[in-house]
Amino acid sequence: MDEILGYLLDDLGSLTACSLTCKRLFGATRPLIHRQLVCLDPRPNLPKRKKSLLSRCKKDPGPFERLIEADRSGILRYTRQLTLKPKDGSLRPRFNPKDLQESLPHLRSITQLHGLTLIKFLLPPFIPTFNEHFGIFTNTLRQLDLRNAYGTAWEFLYIISQFLLLEDLTIVSPVGERTANPGRQIQAITQSPPLRGKLILGQAAWRHLSEGLAAFPGGLNFRSLEFSWSKYLEPIFTACGRTATSISYLWPRGDINSELNSSIQAYIVT
Numbered sequence: 001m002d003e004i005l006g007y008l009l010d011d012l013g014s015l016t017a018c019s020l021t022c023k024r025l026f027g028a029t030r031p032l033i034h035r036q037l038v039c040l041d042p043r044p045n046l047p048k049r050k051k052s053l054l055s056r057c058k059k060d061p062g063p064f065e066r067l068i069e070a071d072r073s074g075i076l077r078y079t080r081q082l083t084l085k086p087k088d089g090s091l092r093p094r095f096n097p098k099d100l101q102e103s104l105p106h107l108r109s110i111t112q113l114h115g116l117t118l119i120k121f122l123l124p125p126f127i128p129t130f131n132e133h134f135g136i137f138t139n140t141l142r143q144l145d146l147r148n149a150y151g152t153a154w155e156f157l158y159i160i161s162q163f164l165l166l167e168d169l170t171i172v173s174p175v176g177e178r179t180a181n182p183g184r185q186i187q188a189i190t191q192s193p194p195l196r197g198k199l200i201l202g203q204a205a206w207r208h209l210s211e212g213l214a215a216f217p218g219g220l221n222f223r224s225l226e227f228s229w230s231k232y233l234e235p236i237f238t239a240c241g242r243t244a245t246s247i248s249y250l251w252p253r254g255d256i257n258s259e260l261n262s263s264i265q266a267y268i269v270t
Contacts (some may be wrong), residue, residue: 085119115143123151154182166193192218205230
């Protein structure tokens with residue numbers, strides 16, 4: 001049975017079908033089916049219109065209602081990967097702590113989270129409330145993915161430094177004050193996660209963010225780098241020179257000239 005489930009690990013449809021065949025497979029596939037949870041905030045950011053009588057009788061979906069339903073069903077104990085994001089096409093602004101307040105007790109039911117993806121999050125208000133919202137994940141999280149998040153370099157660095165077992169880091173299209181120098185705030189970071197897996201930087205070439213990551217107390221030990229090229233990434237290449245074994249370009253693809261490629265490879269110690 002274990003061998004069969006190993007082949008179907010990434011095939012959710014087949015796992016679901018297997019779960020319906022017998023009681024034994026139902027129990028075996030349940031943790032695999034529910035290991036990844038994607039929670040959408042369905043609330044549209046549109047002008048309110050007068051509702052019909054029928055629509056007024058319906059309960060409006062709250063923020064991240066899927067998370068609440070999953071907790072009531074008892075499946076959050078299986079969750080290893082969590083994504084919090086707005087519904088595709090939503091025009092709503094970035095998330096702040098108030099958006100998570102109703103879901104907070106249910107978020108704490110996830111006790112073995114390994115991967116967290118935050119999309120369109122407003123980082124500044126989460127700094128003083130970090131332990132309240134994400135403190136339970138500091139000793140379990142190994143993958144962090146920040147996409148279209150808003151904040152300064154210092155706020156990105158602070159969030160990253162709090163996850164003590166973090167190995168894989170993704171930052172894509174950050175928004176905020178690129179020129180804000182964290183200065184002495186960097187010295188306040190006294191703990192550093194291992195950071196020895198994969199680093200993905202997509203349109204995230206901020207000078208102070210790169211310098212701050214390279215200045216982490218434990219250093220950078222990433223084995224794999226994926227990036228869109230910028231001269232501001234040089235501190236990261238220097239810091240990962242003895243550990244990186246794989247480098248790839250996100251974009252542009254196919255037009256990285258040989259001179260640029262050679263200059264990047266020069267940072268890697270063979």
